[in-house]
Amino acid sequence: MATEVLMPALSPTMEEGTLAKWLVKVGDVVKSGQILAEIETDKATMEFEAVDEGRVGQLLVAEGTSGVKVNTPILVMSEEGETVAAKAAVAAPVVAAAAPAPVVAAAPVAVVSKASADWAEGTPMKTMTVREALREAMAEEMRANPAVMLMGEEVGEYQGAYKISQGLLDEFGPRRIVDTPITEMGFTGIAVGAAWAGLRPIVEFMTFNFALQAIDHILNSAAKTNYMSGGQLGCPIVFRGANGAAARVAAQHSQDFAAWYAMIPGLRVVMPYSASDAKGLLKSAIRDNNPVVFLENEILYGQSFEVPDLPDFTIPFGKARVWREGTDVTIVSFGIGMKYALEAADILAKDGISAEVVDLRTLRPIDYDTVLASVMKTNRCVTVEEGFPVGSIGDHLASTIMQRAFDYLDAPVITCTGKDVPMPYAANLEKLALVTTAEVVAAVKSVCYR
Amino acid sequence: MATKKDPVKSNVSKEELLGFYREMLSIRRFEEKAGQLYGMGLIGGFCHLYIGQEAVVVGLEACTKAGDKRVTSYRDHGHMLACGMDAKGVMAELTGRSGGYSKGKGGSMHMFSKEKHFYGGHGIVGAQVPLGAGLAFADKYLGNDNVTFTYFGDGAANQGQVYETYNMAELWNLPVIFVIENNQYAMGTSVKRSTKSTTLFGRGTAYGIPGEQVDGMDVLAVKAAGEKAVAHCRAGNGPYILEMMTYRYRGHSMSDPAKYRTREEVDKIRSEKDAIEHVRDLLLNAGLASEEDLKAIDRDIKETVNAAAEFAKESPEPALSELWTDIYA
Numbered sequence: 001m002a003t004e005v006l007m008p009a010l011s012p013t014m015e016e017g018t019l020a021k022w023l024v025k026v027g028d029v030v031k032s033g034q035i036l037a038e039i040e041t042d043k044a045t046m047e048f049e050a051v052d053e054g055r056v057g058q059l060l061v062a063e064g065t066s067g068v069k070v071n072t073p074i075l076v077m078s079e080e081g082e083t084v085a086a087k088a089a090v091a092a093p094v095v096a097a098a099a100p101a102p103v104v105a106a107a108p109v110a111v112v113s114k115a116s117a118d119w120a121e122g123t124p125m126k127t128m129t130v131r132e133a134l135r136e137a138m139a140e141e142m143r144a145n146p147a148v149m150l151m152g153e154e155v156g157e158y159q160g161a162y163k164i165s166q167g168l169l170d171e172f173g174p175r176r177i178v179d180t181p182i183t184e185m186g187f188t189g190i191a192v193g194a195a196w197a198g199l200r201p202i203v204e205f206m207t208f209n210f211a212l213q214a215i216d217h218i219l220n221s222a223a224k225t226n227y228m229s230g231g232q233l234g235c236p237i238v239f240r241g242a243n244g245a246a247a248r249v250a251a252q253h254s255q256d257f258a259a260w261y262a263m264i265p266g267l268r269v270v271m272p273y274s275a276s277d278a279k280g281l282l283k284s285a286i287r288d289n290n291p292v293v294f295l296e297n298e299i300l301y302g303q304s305f306e307v308p309d310l311p312d313f314t315i316p317f318g319k320a321r322v323w324r325e326g327t328d329v330t331i332v333s334f335g336i337g338m339k340y341a342l343e344a345a346d347i348l349a350k351d352g353i354s355a356e357v358v359d360l361r362t363l364r365p366i367d368y369d370t371v372l373a374s375v376m377k378t379n380r381c382v383t384v385e386e387g388f389p390v391g392s393i394g395d396h397l398a399s400t401i402m403q404r405a406f407d408y409l410d411a412p413v414i415t416c417t418g419k420d421v422p423m424p425y426a427a428n429l430e431k432l433a434l435v436t437t438a439e440v441v442a443a444v445k446s447v448c449y450r
Numbered sequence: 451m452a453t454k455k456d457p458v459k460s461n462v463s464k465e466e467l468l469g470f471y472r473e474m475l476s477i478r479r480f481e482e483k484a485g486q487l488y489g490m491g492l493i494g495g496f497c498h499l500y501i502g503q504e505a506v507v508v509g510l511e512a513c514t515k516a517g518d519k520r521v522t523s524y525r526d527h528g529h530m531l532a533c534g535m536d537a538k539g540v541m542a543e544l545t546g547r548s549g550g551y552s553k554g555k556g557g558s559m560h561m562f563s564k565e566k567h568f569y570g571g572h573g574i575v576g577a578q579v580p581l582g583a584g585l586a587f588a589d590k591y592l593g594n595d596n597v598t599f600t601y602f603g604d605g606a607a608n609q610g611q612v613y614e615t616y617n618m619a620e621l622w623n624l625p626v627i628f629v630i631e632n633n634q635y636a637m638g639t640s641v642k643r644s645t646k647s648t649t650l651f652g653r654g655t656a657y658g659i660p661g662e663q664v665d666g667m668d669v670l671a672v673k674a675a676g677e678k679a680v681a682h683c684r685a686g687n688g689p690y691i692l693e694m695m696t697y698r699y700r701g702h703s704m705s706d707p708a709k710y711r712t713r714e715e716v717d718k719i720r721s722e723k724d725a726i727e728h729v730r731d732l733l734l735n736a737g738l739a740s741e742e743d744l745k746a747i748d749r750d751i752k753e754t755v756n757a758a759a760e761f762a763k764e765s766p767e768p769a770l771s772e773l774w775t776d777i778y779a
Binding site (some may be wrong): 180197233 | 579592
């Protein structure tokens with residue numbers, strides 16, 4: 001009997017991929033373990049093996065097709081002697097691309113408001129993913145300053161565990177793109193020492209979960225030494241990598257450290273949502289003379305946004321961005337929380353509630369002025385973040401708003417956060433643990449007494 | 451620990467030997483004064499004295515050239531004086547005054563001088579080891595022939611990050627000299643109670659790093675070993691480990707009653723192996739200096755140390771506005 005072979009999920013966050021190359025043709029007899037195809041995910045190009053023996057009956061997806069959803073049938077296998085014609089119609093229609101193309105994920109997110117645009121009206125724009133934006137930022141800064149170098153696990157020959165550093169080894173060579181052993185404490189300490197002695201290292205943590213192994217050097221060595229040396233030893237270094245929950249990787253690999261790092265004087269903390277912020281803020285981070293914790297998000301890496309097409313483009317720290325202007329409530333968020341904030345604002349608009357959406361972008365320094373001005377206008381505030389509830393950024397904002405804008409408030413500030421539990425593995429429980437758009441909508445309705 | 455050297459042979463000049471005497475004695479007198487000021491309540495917090503270990507840093511500093519770097523732990527006063535930092539600035543930091551190297555914000559354990567290439571002064575045991583390798587990483591990246599002296603104790607030698615660093619230092623051929631100041635006690639825990647291996651430098655073998663044990667109470671032996679290590683590093687051969695067998699006469703910090711060892715043990719080393727007495731004997735026995743010459747040096751040092759203590763008492767506390775400065779570069 002014929003069996004369908006489905007597009008496999010080859011990473012925790014993969015939802016679709018490109019069928020880069022077929023390595024079998026119709027009529028071939030394949031053995032279990034034989035490689036059927038090369039499939040490009042947003043992280044890597046992977047070989048895909050046959051599980052069972054059989055004869056290739058039909059290829060359902062053309063070579064070079066991108067955007068093939070996980071679980072789409074891609075090939076029909078028949079047993080010896082069987083004809084396959086009957087199964088052919090099962091294949092889902094798949095749009096074939098002209099040529100193997102780089103992964104393009106969801107459609108670009110439109111800028112709803114230009115209220116705090118960081119570029120001049122009429123600037124030419126291009127569409128790029130957050131991943132590409134981060135890569136461009138590093139490459140541009142490395143071209144501009146020979147003291148900038150990148151260090152981390154799999155940043156070089158592997159081309160980056162999340163492909164952020166893809167191609168950088170080819171352009172800059174192993175002196176400046178340094179593959180490290182798996183030894184976070186050691187290489188982070190080395191990078192901090194190198195920053196004191198004239199380099200501007202970028203340290204990539206494969207994810208920020210592993211930076212816990214290096215936390216002493218981030219806090220005690222990098223963040224505090226300028227103060228403890230009476231201003232003699234600044235530490236121009238960027239610690240960057242994926243932060244927060246990915247998908248189905250459970251408690252040790254899913255946590256948002258935004259509030260942890262934001263607590264530490266001496267650090268700058270950046271958590272971009274869009275590709276333009278990722279690029280502009282990473283370039284600022286590399287140029288900054290202080291240690292910068294730059295918190296990225298694996299789920300956002302493949303998201304596309306409009307980015308100004310400028311040769312040199314930076315975004316200053318401490319300047320929030322108003323994504324959407326509104327009059328009834330202020331939703332403050334950052335990082336992937338912005339996804340829920342913007343989705344909620346869309347839903348609320350249909351219910352006649354006008355939400356102003358503020359993206360903090362940097363958590364140290366925080367742009368209190370923009371938040372307070374917005375709250376003074378709307379008289380209501382909901383904060384959104386993925387991190388744990390106790391001691392969250394939302395808690396800090398609520399306290400600041402209470403102290404500085406108490407008389408303007410028509411309702412208590414509600415903080416939407418991840419739940420106060422370690423991240424579970426089970427899909428249904430994981431969904432429950434994360435903050436959701438529905439929760440943001442409910443919180444806004446609550447502060448609007450609707 | 452080796453026994454007292456026969457005070458005859460040595461290829462050092464009279465000037466160099468006198469210099470060693472002066473520098474080691476300067477550190478000792480400075481530390482004694484710091485101990486006094488601590489007792490008077492002028493120095494607060496933790497204060498770790500270097501008394502007994504002076505030959506290590508003085509012998510190694512004799513092997514350095516301009517541009518070489520050094521980094522160490524919280525027992526750092528001796529290292530700062532030996533690399534040419536001003537006694538007044540160091541003492542004023544101990545008293546938490548604005549004239550200190552860190553404007554009073556770092557204290558005994560956290561002092562730096564970018565000008566003298568002294569990168570601290572670190573309070574977390576073992577943290578300075580990768581930091582030191584990082585200084586060397588920068589020098590190699592920049593293509594100069596500087597080396598970095600990374601000092602740590604027998605206690606730090608059990609920290610995991612030391613071995614992470616050994617691995618990368620050898621893998622990347624970094625010009626770093628790891629100096630283990632084995633004073634035989636990690637706070638109150640003797641080496642015998644904390645490790646089975648008989649040598650600490652030998653652990654480098656697992657990473658392909660050469661090293662040796664040195665009589666750290668003999669400044670000439672220290673210098674000879676240092677020259678060998680520096681030559682190895684500067685020639686681009688990667689890291690080197692020097693395990694300096696030494697001894698601290700005082701407690702771990704000022705608040706340590708040192709009940710984990712006997713008074714006799716300390717007295718025996720002081721009387722038989724003291725680094726300063728050793729050089730003093732060499733000078734006198736070879737007729738390179740008279741008792742009067744040495745007394746003149748003693749008086750000179752006393753004046754310098756007293757002046758440092760006066761400065762440290764008189765220098766004003768940092769302005770209250772300093773609370774908010776230097777958080778960011």
